[in-house]
Amino acid sequence: MRVVVGDAAWVLIDANQSAGPITLYDGPIESQLQGDLGNIFAPSRLYGYVWTSGPQAVIRYYAAHRLDGGDEVPICAVARLGLGQLKKLPQSKPGTAVLEHHRATVYVVDQFR
Numbered sequence: 001m002r003v004v005v006g007d008a009a010w011v012l013i014d015a016n017q018s019a020g021p022i023t024l025y026d027g028p029i030e031s032q033l034q035g036d037l038g039n040i041f042a043p044s045r046l047y048g049y050v051w052t053s054g055p056q057a058v059i060r061y062y063a064a065h066r067l068d069g070g071d072e073v074p075i076c077a078v079a080r081l082g083l084g085q086l087k088k089l090p091q092s093k094p095g096t097a098v099l100e101h102h103r104a105t106v107y108v109v110d111q112f113r
Contacts, residue, residue, distance in 0.1 A: 014102070019102055
């Protein structure tokens with residue numbers, strides 16, 4: 001796939017919400033690449049999982065699906081906190097994360113920590 005640890009790209013956090021603020025729920029998520037991630041070209045989909053229990057949302061991605069007819073491929077990537085992108089707003093209720101921004105940066109990692 002020519003994706004290496006440290007590769008990064010912008011991602012639309014939730015493919016179904018294209019403007020902030022957005023609300024995320026604990027559980028599966030489908031995101032959309034806004035830029036190429038190695039050999040995974042935008043607007044491919046990333047599939048992962050969201051956790052909302054802390055002060056910010058945590059999103060880990062385990063699969064990518066290129067929209068050019070390619071197969072789903074395994075990846076190990078995370079959305080990272082930068083410029084407050086994943087910080088929960090005060091109106092977030094338990095099991096949810098209301099985020100001001102609808103985009104974040106996704107980074108390829110070698111393992112989840």
